[in-house]
Amino acid sequence: MTRTLISRRFAAAGTALLAGLVLGACGSTDHAGMPSMGGAAPASGVAATFNDADVAFAQHMIPHHEQAVTMAALADSRATDAEVKKLAAQIKAAQNPEMTTMTGWLQGWGRMDMGDMDLSHETMPGMMSDDAMKKLGALSGAAFDKEFLQMMIEHHEGAIEMATEETSGGSNPEARALAQQIITAQQAEIDTMKQLLTRL
Secondary structure: OOHHHHHHHHHHHHHHHHHHHHHHHHHOOOOOOOOOOOOOOOOOOOOOOOOHHHHHHHHHHHHHHHHHHHHHHHHHHHOOOHHHHHHHHHHHHHHHHHHHHHHHHHHHHOOOOHHHHOOOHHHOOOOOOHHHHHHHHHOOHHHHHHHHHHHHHHHHHHHHHHHHHHHHHOOOHHHHHHHHHHHHHHHHHHHHHHHHHOOO
8 A cells, every 4th residue: 555545545534534523512502402393403592582471471371381291181081082092192291291392491591599589370261260170170071071071172272372472472483383283273172162062
């Protein structure tokens, strides 16, 4: 092997090593550990632009989603209608990741104050009272199915109201996009639930 060929191979190896180091450094950039809506690394600058409306949206929607997920979890053992069970599973699958996303935003914005999220039921439209939740938990079969659908329709309508406020008053593009996603998805679920009620 000639000296020239050896030199060329070392040069190529050095270039590849340098490229690997550069890519590795780029891949280790810290994004404040915030999850994105798609589960991948969040877009650059996600925390750069936000206002009080964005913060309120996340702080209110997290406990609102938590209650919806709690209601949906009851359907696992209490619902008898297959479509009601399917809808409840759909609600849990959609809202759990959304809560993770919004928690990440609040952490990135420095507004992850659990005290701020300990809000009374009256401050959030569509939130069920403790008595209503206890009543639902005591039901089973067809009675549960009907009560669940009626309560979840009201709950979804409240979420849409809060999400609509975010689309008009928020400044963070990802928060506004999630709000619109909630409006679209939950309105479709409301339509489905109303149809289910007509045959129960």
